[in-house]
Amino acid sequence: MRVNVLVGGPIDLLPLAMIKKRQAEVWIGVDRGAITLVENNIIPAAAIGDFDSISSNALASLQDDLRQVDVYPPEKDYTDTQLGVKLAINKYQPEQIDVFGATGGRLDHLLANIFLPLQKEFIAYLPKIRLIDVQNTVSYYLPGSYTVDHEAGKKYLAFVNLTPVKGLTLVDEKYPLTDWDGDIPFSWTSNEFTAPQNHFTFEQGVVAVIQCADRL
Known part of the structure; x- marks a missing residue:
């Protein structure tokens, strides 16, 4: 089961075609994200947040229209x-959580969202969380050996160690890397696929993999 979470980031960074294709799936609207879902004819299973970015009338409308609105x-x-x-995990225990609207805008929000899966409360779910916008898909990995499927339209491939990392090896990407260790966060950026699937391994730490494209 997949749960989709839409938070209140800039609307122009949302992959609206993808979001609309998932209309029948479970959605959680976070703050202004709940309004965006309703405006796109998607009724979220729940809305949550402090709702400080919307008017009191808009909040009242959500409370009238949705079964669950949790106001903090x-x-x-x-x-x-x-x-x-947290709501997605506690209520649904899904196999995948895709978060939309978590990029763009304020840099402090962006960093908080990127590092969210590393926090103690979420680390067990880290491999199941993705951040998605119109240009990027961010996936998270714990140590192991992995295959990455090339997403259509995403030219670039980045490997970002979010913690100290040991043994990072990019097996068959355009720019290979062998048994690299690093003690600080670092982004191996602007790599590229050489096939529909590429592979990487590492022995310790947390690595984010970003498939991305320039915005035309």
Whole structure:
């Protein structure tokens, strides 16, 4: 089962065609993301957040239209995105959580969202979380050997160690790498696929893999 979470990032960065194709799937709207879903004829299973970015009338409309609207105070221990992911995990225990609207806008929000899966509360779900926008798909990996399927339209492939990493090997990408160790976060950026599937391995740490494209 897949749960989709739409948070309140810039609308122009949303892959709306993909989102609309998933209309029948489970959606959680986070803050303004709930409004965006309704405006695109998708009724979320739940809405959650402090809703400080929408009017009181818009919030009242959500409360009238949706079965579950969880309102939190702005001063809280979790970000709105964290609340949405927590709800997805606790309510559905899905095999995949795809988060949309988590990029663009404020850099502090972007960094909080990128590092979210590393937090103690989410680390067990780290391999099941993806961040998706119109240009990028961010996937997370724990140590092991992996195959990466090339997404259509995504020319570039980046490997980003988010923690100290040991033994990172890019097996058959355009720019290979062998048994690399690093102690600080680092992005091996602008690599490329050489086939519909490429492979990589590493022995320790957390690696994010980003498939991305320039925006025309």
